[in-house]
Amino acid sequence: xxxxxxxxxxxxxxxxxxxxxxxxxxxxxxxxxxxxxxxxxxxxxxxxxxxxxxxxxxxxxxxxxxxxxxxxxxxxxxxxxxxxxxxxxxxxxxxxxxxxxxxxxxxxxxxxxxxxxxxxxxxxxxxxxxxxxxxxxxxxxxxxxxxxxxxxxxxxxxxxxxxxxxxxxxxxxxxxxxxxxxxxxxxxxxxxxxxxxxxxxxxxxxxxxxxxxxxxxxxxxxxxxxxxxxxxxxxxxxxxxxxxxxxxxxxxxxxxxxxxxxxxxxxxxxxxxxxxxxxxxxxxxxxxxxxxxxxxxxxxxxxxxxxxxxxxxxxxxxxxxxxxxxxxxxxxxxxxxxxxxxxxxxxxxxxxxxxxxxxxxxxxxxxxxxxxxxxxxxxxxxxxxxxxxxxxxxxxxxxxxxxxxxxxxxxxxxxxxxxxxxxxxxxxxxxxxxxxxxxxxxxxxxxxxxxxxxxxxxxxxxxxxxxx
Amino acid sequence: xxxxxxxxxxxxxxxxxxxxxxxxxxxxxxxxxxxxxxxxxxxxxxxxxxxxxxxxxxxxxxxxxxxxxxxxxxxxxxxxxxxxxxxxxxxxxxxxxxxxxxxxxxxxxxxxxxxxxxxxxxxxxxxxxxxxxxxxxxxxxxxxxxxxxxxxxxxxxxxxxxxxxxxxxxxxxxxxxxxxxxxxxxxxxxxxxxxxxxxxxxxxxxxxxxxxxxxxxxxxxxxxxxxxxxxxxxxxxxxxxxxxxxxxxxxxxxxxxxxxxxxxxxx
Numbered sequence: 001x002x003x004x005x006x007x008x009x010x011x012x013x014x015x016x017x018x019x020x021x022x023x024x025x026x027x028x029x030x031x032x033x034x035x036x037x038x039x040x041x042x043x044x045x046x047x048x049x050x051x052x053x054x055x056x057x058x059x060x061x062x063x064x065x066x067x068x069x070x071x072x073x074x075x076x077x078x079x080x081x082x083x084x085x086x087x088x089x090x091x092x093x094x095x096x097x098x099x100x101x102x103x104x105x106x107x108x109x110x111x112x113x114x115x116x117x118x119x120x121x122x123x124x125x126x127x128x129x130x131x132x133x134x135x136x137x138x139x140x141x142x143x144x145x146x147x148x149x150x151x152x153x154x155x156x157x158x159x160x161x162x163x164x165x166x167x168x169x170x171x172x173x174x175x176x177x178x179x180x181x182x183x184x185x186x187x188x189x190x191x192x193x194x195x196x197x198x199x200x201x202x203x204x205x206x207x208x209x210x211x212x213x214x215x216x217x218x219x220x221x222x223x224x225x226x227x228x229x230x231x232x233x234x235x236x237x238x239x240x241x242x243x244x245x246x247x248x249x250x251x252x253x254x255x256x257x258x259x260x261x262x263x264x265x266x267x268x269x270x271x272x273x274x275x276x277x278x279x280x281x282x283x284x285x286x287x288x289x290x291x292x293x294x295x296x297x298x299x300x301x302x303x304x305x306x307x308x309x310x311x312x313x314x315x316x317x318x319x320x321x322x323x324x325x326x327x328x329x330x331x332x333x334x335x336x337x338x339x340x341x342x343x344x345x346x347x348x349x350x351x352x353x354x355x356x357x358x359x360x361x362x363x364x365x366x367x368x369x370x371x372x373x374x375x376x377x378x379x380x381x382x383x384x385x386x387x388x389x390x391x392x393x394x395x396x397x398x399x400x401x402x403x404x405x406x407x408x409x410x411x412x413x414x415x416x417x418x419x420x421x422x423x424x425x426x427x428x429x430x431x432x433x434x435x436x437x438x439x440x441x442x443x444x445x446x447x448x449x450x451x452x453x454x455x456x457x458x459x460x461x462x463x464x465x466x467x468x
Numbered sequence: 469x470x471x472x473x474x475x476x477x478x479x480x481x482x483x484x485x486x487x488x489x490x491x492x493x494x495x496x497x498x499x500x501x502x503x504x505x506x507x508x509x510x511x512x513x514x515x516x517x518x519x520x521x522x523x524x525x526x527x528x529x530x531x532x533x534x535x536x537x538x539x540x541x542x543x544x545x546x547x548x549x550x551x552x553x554x555x556x557x558x559x560x561x562x563x564x565x566x567x568x569x570x571x572x573x574x575x576x577x578x579x580x581x582x583x584x585x586x587x588x589x590x591x592x593x594x595x596x597x598x599x600x601x602x603x604x605x606x607x608x609x610x611x612x613x614x615x616x617x618x619x620x621x622x623x624x625x626x627x628x629x630x631x632x633x634x635x636x637x638x639x640x641x642x643x644x645x646x647x648x649x650x651x652x653x654x655x656x657x658x659x660x661x662x663x664x665x666x667x668x669x670x671x672x673x674x675x676x677x678x679x680x681x682x683x684x685x686x687x688x689x690x691x692x693x694x695x696x697x698x699x700x701x702x703x704x705x706x707x708x709x710x711x712x713x714x715x716x717x718x719x720x721x722x723x724x725x726x727x728x729x730x731x732x733x734x735x
């Protein structure tokens with residue numbers, strides 16, 4: 001019987017008082033600080049605790065679920081949001097979603113899944129709700145962190161010292177607004193998709209949806225059903241993947257082919273045949289021809305877009321050139337007169353509590369992390385969930401959290417070996433974890449292919465196992 | 469401890485959903501004890517634990533659950549079931565419980581539970597009279613008990629005899645009643661008992677206890693010791709009992725020992 005994995009690791013003893021900015025610093029010893037209690041934060045807490053760490057998690061909202069909790073102001077979900085990856089890819093690998101749920105659950109089911117996960121593993125007692133992290137500062141020893149917590153109801157800030165910081169603040173909550181000429185002149189309403197919540201907002205209106213991503217396509221379909229008129233503006237041609245192919249969820253069919261080691265070129269050919277046999281050439285509806293090969297952009301999974309294009313309830317239009325007083329002019333010179341423009345133009349990553357150099361953030365706001373996970377300069381700083389897989393999200397966040405926990409364990413149990421590994425990794429250039437060459441647009445900053453990326457995590461875990 | 473991340477075959481081909489029977493016994497008072505999930509072995513349903521152990525665990529303050537694997541007891545049937553589908557059944561039920569569960573597997577389901585431990589971070593696990601199978605065990609079973617084992621070669625269910633499951637202490641009427649309720653596992657899963665890869669390492673490093681009887685005529689003492697050694701311990705032995713320690717005359721002693729073990733402070 002092993003007693004190391006005690007349910008409650010030893011309480012942290014007091015240390016000599018330290019000050020930062022005139023405030024008392026409470027030393028939390030070996031405790032790890034997790035920022036955010038959405039899906040990624042929850043799995044960070046759970047896996048760090050499983051590795052024997054005590055954890056303090058700070059969540060600025062008053063409940064778990066992050067982006068997937070529709071009650072949260074910053075949540076981008078709308079009433080009809082469903083998953084676009086099927087259950088086996090989305091769920092935490094050690095906490096399966098119920099069999100009687102559909103292949104593609106609704107966002108409210110995902111929230112209840114996170115709530116059950118939190119209850120099942122007793123995570124809530126480690127979360128400070130309504131507490132926002134104001135800043136994180138590395139302690140001069142280069143290892144530990146002073147974390148300043150802003151009280152929610154005008155309380156005095158507190159400063160606590162942690163052995164490590166795991167950031168899980170999400171990257172789909174700060175809208176990316178495109179700069180479009182003449183936007184101030186336009187008399188209609190302009191909305192970012194993040195502020196869209198319900199089909200009632202579209203009913204009876206003339207709606208232009210801007211953006212060819214998954215949200216843009218979902219909203220175009222919704223507008224096709226609810227609005228008086230729907231235009232859908234995309235910059236380029238895309239490959240639209242159906243949600244089901246070969247009698248199963250498309251991602252399961254795709255992974256079956258990959259498990260059978262079917263090479264990329266053959267899968268591209270097969271995919272084109274499947275599309276050809278169902279919807280056919282979609283340029284006949286006025287959509288541009290894709291200017292890239294399949295798997296070179298983030299997959300857009302939508303079975304209904306083609307249906308509505310075929311029924312004429314969606315009018316495809318090119319990129320927006322400028323707003324006018326009464327409408328919009330497109331790059332091909334055509335015009336439309338929407339009274340509502342929904343910008344499904346994505347989100348940008350924001351780490352307002354961390355100095356840019358901690359995460360290697362460049363002038364465009366793009367972070368540079370090792371394995372898209374670890375700070376390059378600070379071995380006790382990691383970001384979980386800052387990936388955009390062409391597959392489910394939370395199984396990947398789980399394995400990221402496991403990797404972080406193993407790494408921090410090694411730093412505690414064998415600091416010299418950990419230092420050696422860290423130094424070795426310094427010089428290595430980072431690769432892209434994609435199967436095909438992807439575009440470098442900000443939309444694809446965090447793009448990964450789940451198989452390529454999980455293989456890299458597997459290697460990292462194996463390496464840590466050998467080291468410890 | 470090695471970990472396997474990529475499981476494309478499982479992602480691409482998840483086991484078919486099925487209705488699962490889960491019997492429950494709740495403690496009278498609120499409790500902070502972890503839920504205990506009993507998983508009966510091949511041929512047995514949740515009833516095998518509902519007879520004694522389920523209520524007894526609840527009386528001692530543990531929220532107790534007993535499930536039936538697919539094709540067993542009150543669970544729905546599924547054709548061409550594999551060990552992987554049984555493992556799926558166990559992780560599905562475990563994840564549906566209110567807290568991190570203790571998994572208790574009996575007979576061949578001790579192997580199913582051992583496999584499930586790689587897919588679900590159990591609070592602890594107990595392997596009761598574990599049948600871990602393997603080619604050697606199959607050959608020796610064929611030699612020692614051809615009447616029981618031979619039909620399985622032709623895809624018929626393994627039907628152990630009363631004398632193997634129970635000691636002489638158990639009233640014959642009870643033994644007959646239990647034996648009448650026995651069903652069978654799928655032929656595929658039975659074959660997989662002979663040839664399967666060893667269970668992967670558990671996730672979350674749970675403590676594992678092995679319980680059995682040195683007089684079990686299905687699982688020999690050497691097999692008990694081998695399984696216990698794999699988890700770094702020695703088996704807890706209850707002499708004079710048959711394979712079905714949860715139904716046999718002396719059923720209370722092993723369950724009390726298991727619950728005492730769970731009550732130790734580290735858990």
